[in-house]
Amino acid sequence: MGEKKKVLVVGAGPVGSLAALYAAQRGDDVEIYELRNDLRDPTTTPLNFTKSINLALSERGINAMRRAGRQDLLDHVMSATIPMRGRMIHGRRPNGDHYEEPQDYDVHGRTIFAVDRGGLNKRLLDILERMPNVKFYFNHKLTGADFRKCKAWFEIQGRGASTESRAMEVEVDFDFMIGADGAHSAVRYHMMKYARMDYQQEYIDTLWCEFQIKPKDGAKSDKPMEKFAISPNHLHIWPGKEFMFIAIPSDDGSFTCTLFAPSAVFGQLELSPSIIPSFFNDRFPGVTALIQPQDLISQFLQNPHLPLINIKCKPYHYAASVVILGDAAHAMVPFYGQGMNAGLEDVRILFEILDKYERIQQAEANDSHGSTSALRATALAEYSAVRVLDAHAINDLALQNYIEMRSSVLSPTYRLRKFLEEFLSVYFPGLGWQTKYARVSFGNEPYSTVVAKSDYQSKMLIPDRCAHYFLSPCALGRTTNGPDAKETIVLEPAGH
Numbered sequence: 061m062g063e064k065k066k067v068l069v070v071g072a073g074p075v076g077s078l079a080a081l082y083a084a085q086r087g088d089d090v091e092i093y094e095l096r097n098d099l100r101d102p103t104t105t106p107l108n109f110t111k112s113i114n115l116a117l118s119e120r121g122i123n124a125m126r127r128a129g130r131q132d133l134l135d136h137v138m139s140a141t142i143p144m145r146g147r148m149i150h151g152r153r154p155n156g157d158h159y160e161e162p163q164d165y166d167v168h169g170r171t172i173f174a175v176d177r178g179g180l181n182k183r184l185l186d187i188l189e190r191m192p193n194v195k196f197y198f199n200h201k202l203t204g205a206d207f208r209k210c211k212a213w214f215e216i217q218g219r220g221a222s223t224e225s226r227a228m229e230v231e232v233d234f235d236f237m238i239g240a241d242g243a244h245s246a247v248r249y250h251m252m253k254y255a256r257m258d259y260q261q262e263y264i265d266t267l268w269c270e271f272q273i274k275p276k277d278g279a280k281s282d283k284p285m286e287k288f289a290i291s292p293n294h295l296h297i298w299p300g301k302e303f304m305f306i307a308i309p310s311d312d313g314s315f316t317c318t319l320f321a322p323s324a325v326f327g328q329l330e331l332s333p334s335i336i337p338s339f340f341n342d343r344f345p346g347v348t349a350l351i352q353p354q355d356l357i358s359q360f361l362q363n364p365h366l367p368l369i370n371i372k373c374k375p376y377h378y379a380a381s382v383v384i385l386g387d388a389a390h391a392m393v394p395f396y397g398q399g400m401n402a403g404l405e406d407v408r409i410l411f412e413i414l415d416k417y418e419r420i421q422q423a424e425a426n427d428s429h430g431s432t433s434a435l436r437a438t439a440l441a442e443y444s445a446v447r448v449l450d451a452h453a454i455n456d457l458a459l460q461n462y463i464e465m466r467s468s469v470l471s472p473t474y475r476l477r478k479f480l481e482e483f484l485s486v487y488f489p490g491l492g493w494q495t496k497y498a499r500v501s502f503g504n505e506p507y508s509t510v511v512a513k514s515d516y517q518s519k520m521l522i523p524d525r526c527a528h529y530f531l532s533p534c535a536l537g538r539t540t541n542g543p544d545a546k547e548t549i550v551l552e553p554a555g556h
């Protein structure tokens with residue numbers, strides 16, 4: 061801290077890129093090492109995704125970008141977003157007709173935003189590229205690290221390193237490493253040899269596959285909204301108990317859609333692809349009018365079928381030399397739309413803590429190297445202590461919300477609770493009531509505080525004895541997939 065350091069960022073995804081920007085803004089020498097080719101090169105296909113993936117960006121992610129101190133970042137990213145004011149629930153009436161029912165996210169009119177993850181990432185890379193103290197090393201894979209000696213080893217990939225010849229390896233020294241290399245993090249793996257890290261990972265029995273709704277033909281340029289086949293200002297959900305289909309709008313009028321279903325169902329559809337259109341007709345009313353049956357089949361067969369992983373670990377740092385952020389620290393299932401938002405928030409919180417200790421150091425006018433690194437170790441320990449609680453809380457919320465998105469959005473009890481909480485929020489603002497969704501998506505309170513406040517509101521709305529009588533533990537969001545899940549009255553507001 062204080063003096064200029066060499067910061068190595070491993071992983072140039074959204075979280076690594078934002079962390080690099082924060083470090084570079086503080087004057088450090090930043091080197092970014094990324095396994096893949098430059099995302100801005102049109103030949104690069106993002107890892108695990110078909111072309112691009114649309115995400116829900118909300119306050120925590122926006123706030124982290126706002127605090128990066130580059131208004132051009134936020135202006136550019138936000139100009140390419142589409143506000144989503146609520147969910148659009150798609151269902152079928154008893155007579156078989158398809159209906160759409162909007163459910164606003166927020167009684168005060170706040171929205172979340174659809175954003176192209178690749179576009180956000182590219183904008184960060186563009187800004188970093190123009191900073192004199194930032195260097196990029198694409199096609200560099202972290203293969204080893206010594207966190208006592210602060211040395212790392214990278215294998216140069218692809219271009220220049222033939223598969224037959226031994227891959228070229230480079231050794232790099234650093235003062236501080238930030239590991240933002242995703243769910244299968246190599247930084248985390250090597251850190252485990254140094255830190256006494258608790259680690260837990262779980263694959264849920266759900267796979268996901270991307271589909272696309274095309275823009276409508278013939279939209280007039282003066283009526284840009286006409287290019288969308290369904291409302292662009294909603295996150296569309298087809299809840300299907302065991303399954304779920306969602307659609308998020310893109311700037312060009314298309315929608316990026318995702319099918320979530322148990323792996324056995326994916327297996328059946330892979331074996332008999334001809335049943336895919338009738339599978340969609342039965343479960344997701346209206347979808348075959350938006351994606352032609354033949355396209356449904358080809359997109360299902362062409363696009364990857366990917367797993368969902370939930371990772372919890374602690375601590376997130378080792379001594380003064382390394383910290384892991386984003387999916388590397390807490391990959392979560394996507395049902396609260398918070399994975400990237402939480403990762404960007406990690407960056408803000410980490411640098412706020414580092415800055416706090418830097419101010420302490422300046423106040424004490426003590427800038428010897430030893431105390432610099434001791435202070436950073438203290439700062440990182442504080443970061444782990446604060447952030448582990450909150451990351452675990454959002455990991456759990458995200459898991460719980462799968463049930464809620466698939467079915468509770470249709471439940472009268474869920475709607476009643478939402479109504480009561482919003483009523484109190486509007487007419488008795490002094491009470492400070494909000495739905496859990498609003499606290500997670502429109503605020504910056506620590507996730508663990510959100511859970512505590514929401515539990516308190518549950519207790520106030522449903523006194524213990526009633527809750528005992530009416531609700532199973534699952535209904536209170538404590539378990540997610542118990543055998544009785546379908547019968548449960550769920551009272552938690554749904555995510556996404």
Ligand code: FAD
Pocket residue numbers: 070071072073074075076093094095096107114115116117200201202203240241242243244245246247268318385386387388394396397398399400401402403
């Ligand atoms: P990543 O994006 O995984 O980036 C890691 C980078 O590290 C990659 O570029 C990779 O190539 C590089 N790397 C890996 N290994 C190495 C190595 N050994 N050496 C060097 N580099 C390496 N989040 C939201 O906030 N809202 C949403 O609506 C949302 N929806 C989602 C929907 C789906 C279907 C999925 C799967 C996820 C969703 N997420 C969402 C989560 C979000 O995509 C992730 O949380 C986010 O991308 C994590 O960013 P990251 O930078 O931590 O990791």
